[in-house]
Amino acid sequence: MNASPEPTVLVTGATGTVGEFVVEELGQRECTVRALSRDPPADDEHAVAFDFTKPETWGRAFEGGDTLFVVRPPDITRVGSTVNSAIDAAIRSGVHHVVVLSVLGAERNPLLPHRRIERHVADADCTYTFLRASFFMQxxxxxxxxxxxxxxxxxxxxxxxxTSFVDARDVAAVAAEALTEHGHVNRAYDLTGxxxxxxxxxxxxxxxxxxxxxxxxxxxxxxxxxxxxxxxxxxxxxxxxxxxxxxxxxxxxxRVSDDVSWILGRDPxxxxxxxxxxxxxxxxxxxxxxxxxxxxxx
Ligand SMILES: NC(=O)c1ccc[n+]([C@@H]2O[C@H](COP(=O)([O-])OP(=O)(O)OC[C@H]3O[C@@H](n4cnc5c(N)ncnc54)[C@H](OP(=O)(O)O)[C@@H]3O)[C@@H](O)[C@H]2O)c1
The missing domain is CATH 3.90.25.10 (UDP-galactose 4-epimerase, domain 1)
Structure with a gap:
């Protein structure tokens, strides 16, 4: 982890199902949060414009970041491999730990885009945590x-x-932990209810x-x-x-896993x-x- 007592955490998908709760969780931790979205509200000092498909937005969004939460937008037609290119840009900017929101069973499906992101991050010059989430209750x-x-x-x-439905609030709590605490480096978790x-x-x-x-x-x-x-x-x-x-x-x-309770110290x-x-x-x-x-x- 960063030696800095207050790491800067970059959250993509910050307006989404999990990302919104990740921002909220991080607000209770000792870190600086940067909420990235395509159309950030002007009155939110933590919100910064970011678009996976617009590399011109990446520099300002990633500057000074220590850890990065990656949410692959569910839009399957337009995003493609730009997610991996954006991750590379974040690492060049100084991000050293990447937490990927992935899908339960991704390790068994090489064609899944989330698995391609996982493999890219595993080979990149950073540490990682993969959160393989089951179907969200939300x-x-x-x-x-x-x-x-x-x-x-x-x-x-x-x-x-x-289906082993998981609450997105529990996924977000695990994400906040992996983005700010030691002990989750180069691990993959199965997050279920x-x-x-x-x-x-x-x-x-x-x-x-x-x-x-x-x-x-x-x-x-x-x-x-x-x-x-x-x-x-x-x-x-x-x-x-x-x-x-x-x-x-x-x-x-x-499939039901006890990773959520192991990480959070409480039942999902x-x-x-x-x-x-x-x-x-x-x-x-x-x-x-x-x-x-x-x-x-x-
Ligand atoms: N739904 C499930 O049950 C489930 C389970 C496991 C894993 N997942 C995975 O979780 C991820 C999120 O899925 P979700 O359905 O919950 O969606 P979501 O996070 O609610 O919404 C997508 C987010 O992506 C952002 N976004 C969209 N296009 C973007 C772009 N071009 N550049 C930057 N940000 C962009 C949106 O923010 P702005 O519009 O503000 O930019 C929004 O915050 C997906 O990868 C999905 O496969 C979902």
């Missing part, structure tokens, strides 16, 4: 909230397969916590794709989702806690804007 409020709120249903083509659940069990948790009946529909790939496209999702994103739910349906998403959050904290996203509107996620406890 996908429910980001992608499926309307189905739950308006139709009382989970509409995913995941069959009877299980406490248990693997199939979507029948997920629906039961939602029903129990929300106090109304949420049912699990098992649409085929075509029906699922049609509904998501009709809802305005991009075709590339729908394909990614289909791939993810197929992985679950085939029984490949249910269970699904019921997530649903309770995000209750507003799944509750039919009563005069408030339906899409607003209010009172999320971080």
């Amino acid at each position: 996908n429910f409020d980001e992608v499926h909230a309307a189905d739950i709120r308006e139709r009382d249903e989970l509409f995913v083509p995941a069959g009877d397969g299980t 406490p248990e693997a659940l199939d979507y029948h069990e997920v629906a039961a948790v939602f029903s129990d916590v929300l106090g109304r009946d949420i049912s699990y529909r098992q649409p085929g790939a075509l029906a699922f794709g049609r509904r998501k496209l009709d809802a305005g999702e991009q075709p590339g994103f729908v394909l990614v989702m289909l791939g993810i739910y197929t992985t679950a349906r085939l029984g490949l998403a249910g 959050r269970p699904l019921a806690e997530y649903v309770a904290d995000y209750r507003a996203a799944f509750t039919p509107a009563t005069g408030e804007p339906a899409t607003e996620v209010a009172h999320v406890q971080h």
Whole structure:
């Protein structure tokens, strides 16, 4: 780690599902945080403009950075290998430790873009930590909230397969630890929730916590794709989702690891806690804007 008592931590994807919580976690640690995003708010002194596809933004974004959190944007068509080029630029600027947000099972899938980033970082002139995260619980409020709120249903083509859902807040807590503390150099962690659940069990948790009946529909790939496209999702994103739910349906998403508890010294959050904290996203509107996620406890 850097000899400096207050390292400067660079966070890409700082407005995203995990990155937002990473910035929040780092705010409670002894470090200087730089939140990188394409359109940073003018009134945030920690926010700096950064775009993986615009190398002209990299110099200012990376200057003086010690550690770097890498979030590969989910946009699969436009980012490509520029992520690796940006990482190289950050290392040339002085970054010595890179924490990569990766995907559970990446080590077994050489074609996965996250695995290509991992391999690039492992060969680069820096130390690293790979965070191979399972499926985020937050996908429910980001992608499926309307189905739950308006139709009382989970509409995913995941069959009877299980998934070891992890709360993005726990992934962020591990990331903050790896970005600022010793002991995580050149390690890869599998970040999962406490248990693997199939979507029948997920629906039961939602029903129990929300106090109304949420049912699990098992649409085929075509029906699922049609509904998501009709809802305005991009075709590339729908394909990614289909791939993810197929992985679950085939029984490949249910591995549970104790890495989160080992690193944080506490159990990962269970699904019921997530649903309770995000209750507003799944509750039919009563005069408030339906899409607003209010009172999320971080
Ligand atoms: N969703 C899951 O269940 C899951 C599980 C494991 C791993 N992952 C991985 O986690 C990563 C994040 O996925 P997510 O779905 O949670 O997305 P996200 O982090 O919520 O959103 C993407 C982030 O990328 C930033 N971004 C987009 N285009 C960019 C660009 N050209 N240059 C710089 N930043 C850019 C966006 O920030 P601005 O718009 O502010 O620039 C936003 O903060 C992905 O690599 C995904 O594969 C996801």
